[in-house]
Amino acid sequence: MRKLSIGLVFSLVAVMAFTFAAVDAGAADTVKLGFNIPLTGDNPDVGASSKNAAEMYLKKHPTVDVGGKSYALKFVFDDNEYKAESAVKVSTKLITEEGVLGIIGPQSSSQAVPAGEVANNYATPMISPWSTNPNTTLDRPYVFRGCFLDPFQGPVAADFATDELGAKKAAVLYDIAADYPKGLAEFFKEAFEGIHGPGSVVAFESFTTGDKDFSAQMTNIMMSGADVLFTPQYYSEVPLIVRAAKEMGWTKPILGSDSWGGGDLMGLCGDDCKGYYFSTHYAAAGAKGDTKAFIDEYTAAYGKTPDDVAALTWDSLGLMVQAIKDTGKLSGDIKADRTKVKDALASIKNYPGITGAMTFTADGDPKKCAVVVKINDEGKFEFFKSVCPK
Amino acid sequence: MTVNFFLQNLINALQWGSFYALIALGYSMVYSILMLFNFAHGDIFMVGAYIGLGVSIGLLSLFGTGAAAVLPGWVLLVMTLLISMFLTAFVGIIVERVGYRPLREAPRASAAITGLMIGIILETSNILFLGGSRLKFPQLIESTTYNIGGVFVTNKKIMIVLVSIGLMLALHQFISRTRWGMAMRAMAYDYVVVPLVGVPMNTIAAMTFAIGSALAAAAGILFGLAYPVLDPYMGVSFGWKAFVAAILGGRGSIMGACIAGFMLGFIEIMTVPAIQIVNRLFSLNIGSNLRDLIAYSIVLLILIFRPHGLFGQAYSAKLRL
Structure with missing residues (x-):
């Protein structure tokens, strides 16, 4: 009986190892990005907005060209339950088990601050779209954000x-x-x-x-x-x-x-x-250009106006993909590629996001403008004034 | 300026205290009959508010809103109050039947924790059925603000205080004038002997829960009108504070619960301007968030000097209703 169970454990391990090997082998022509977002818990709306924006992005840009080679984009959505400890687990899992090239999220500072620690320790680029707390990116070269502070x-x-x-x-x-x-x-x-x-x-x-x-x-x-x-x-x-x-x-x-x-x-x-x-971060009512196109497309797909989480997720994803393109070539060695993406992110200049143009500072925070909105008589958030850093 | 400042805070305190008083009554009545505290009472307040939300949405859809309104808002409000109090009374009766009656002979501690468990069950079933997101309580009557010589009063504030006091007086009349009220008083006097002379224990206990829950529902609806965001945990800390009022008033004392409820509201509200005055006088920088710390330290001091509360009796099974 005992021998049998040991044998069972060994064969299980073998199967798991084989599965991982298979996953890694299959990953040659794909670029995998992880999402650390709250799909359940106290703030499921935030997770839903993030996922909606990501799925819309994937539909529009299913592949990414790096140095003439086309890679299929693959997203892994994982639920952090709006809890700090789960966010840490999710990031660890995404990096060590799923082998993602980069992570988008967590959204809120309470999860982004601890999860940023994990990403930085494992030398994996992470962009938190919505976290405004300075500690998220402080002294963490691998951690960036999509919003102002x-x-x-x-x-x-x-x-x-x-x-x-x-x-x-x-x-x-x-x-x-x-x-x-x-x-x-x-x-x-x-x-x-x-x-x-x-x-x-x-x-x-x-x-x-x-x-x-x-x-x-x-x-x-x-x-x-x-x-x-x-x-x-x-x-x-x-x-x-x-x-x-x-x-x-x-x-x-x-x-x-x-x-x-x-x-x-x-x-x-x-x-x-x-x-x-x-x-x-942005005003949905009275938007123009790319921002308006994004809003119209999102509204058509999900039947509601995108909130700032959706818009910032869209931009963070865009930044990550831009950085992957900017590396010029992916070696296939995930660790080396992660560092290349991090360096590319840090050197992005004036990325034309739908929430404004973005350039990262040395801390990984974007220099971008804030928008002041007025709640109009119809209850819509209307653009009133744009305020840029001096 | 200073007089206005005081009067303004006094009016705020009257409204805030009405909620404490209405909820504290439920704690006190149950205690005087069954000698135990119904710790689910704060959550019955929450259930009452949500029932009021459902009833008022239903009534609004039946009788229309705005220009299409068939009935004026205050009629809908009275109907909401009556229907919700009636429905919540049944919630109270069920809580008594399921949670308390089977445990009446059980050790006191078991009976005491049933309330806590029922409270958690009520909160989580709310999340189960309504999804846990916050809901807006429909404003049945238009809010009008009156400026009386620099003191601002709204029609809702006046209405809330008057309805609360009206309900307290009605309860007082019921207990002191009716036969049922007399049975309750007798039971409060001695809940072992009185059933022997033919007073139906189970009926009286159920009735007490029903009345207490109906008052909590009224408090919930008035609360919804004043603070229109409802969440499943709204009854927890509020229930605890009302429980403090019930103890402060003297266990089992109806008048004590009312007066202590208003007093608690007064202490809580008045602490904020007091902090500001102290800050000005001694150029300190104490935040108004210390309100509860200071307010409940005062309550603790009162209890040290009056351990039986304001109207409680020492070492006596005789509890007044």
Whole structure:
């Protein structure tokens, strides 16, 4: 019996080894890219948008030409369940078992930061389309991103409040228990006080995740005499904050960040949110050129307007494929090829993405413009102004 | 300015406290009858809000919205309240029948944790059936903001506070004037002997759960009108805080639960302006996120000096309704 089971284990191992060998052998004329995205868990919409954009890309560009040779593109979608530990596992699996040339994702910083560590350790190029936290790419030559960073978005909002809304005093309301709002609130405060002097952020009010009542904070904000309210919160909290503001008689502008664009903001907020602004990666309403073509194609295929996750995934994928082309020749040695792709990514100049032109800095972050959108009377996110890094 | 500031916060606190008071009543009533806390009560509040969501969407589709409306919004609101309270009462009865009655003779600890388990079952079944994404509560009545000398009040806030107080008074009348109410009071006095003289224990227990759940449903709907984003876990921390109010009021005391509910809302809301005043006076930089830390430290202090709550009695089986 024991001998039998040992034999069974050996034959299983042999079969597995054979399968992997077969996979590697078959991989000669394909380029395999992995997707580390949340298909289940707390934020399945993000994973669905990523997958939709990727499948649309694959339909449009099934092959990639590298140095005169045509390779078939192959995508591996793996679910990180919107959890940091699963994202680490998925990246490890994609690199060591699937043998992918590069990874797209994870999308959110909470997964992209730990998964970036894995990609960098295994020397595999990774692009996170949506992660705005500086730590994702910091000191990781193999990790890139497709979007701008929070330290850039904060000043964008501060400049916009000053130039377009004529604000001299600002109020901030943010969740101190979540990394993204907290970081952005602080970047905004620094930038705004840099323009108007210390103390010009007259109310810097916080709450903790899960709070529903903001009436006390809004009362403080009302009494502070601020000209604008900046609240870098998620779509589930924005409706409650906007409601609390209106109930306290707040009639001045409210400004948000790219987190407003993710999820079903208008479904939850309705008329309350109309007329307010937020900074984001791209604006679907009023888009032109390639961006419009992408939006039309996506809408036709999936019956909904692509969100910024879909657009950024599209661009990140485009960047990765461009880098693979730029290598000039793939050797077939996956480790050497990964490093070549990384070098090619780092040297891309002015890649014409649908969310703007991109050039990577030494840290692997793109220099690109942010867009400020206004929520119009129809509840659409309408292009208002483009703000580029100075 | 300062008077306005105080009045504005007072109005906010009244609305916030009404929810605590309505939910705390359910904890207190069940405790006075069965000597145990129904820890699923916070989740019954959540179920009530979702039932209210379903009922109001149904009513809106039946009677139209906007220009095509057949009935005015406030009629729909009253109908939503009544129908949802009725339906949620049945949820309460089922919870009692399934979770509590079989365990009535079981050790106290077993009966105490059933509530926790039922709570988890209610939350996860919500995710199972509705997918877990957040839902918007339909706004049955138009929100109007009144500016009364610099203090901002909405029609909804006034309505929420009045409806809550109305329900509390109705409950008080029911308990002190009707025969059923008398049976409940008798049961609260002694739940071992009173059934011996012919008061039906099971009926009274079910009725208590039904009334408590109906009040939680009312709280859920009013909550949905004030904070229109519903999520499956909305009842968890809220339920715990209302439980604090029930204890603070004195276990089993109806009046205590109401007053403590409003008091808790007042302490929570008033902590934020208090933090700001302290910051100004001593040029400190304390964030308003410390609200709960400070508010519940105050509650702890009150309990240290009044361990039986505001209206509780020491060492007595006699619990007042």
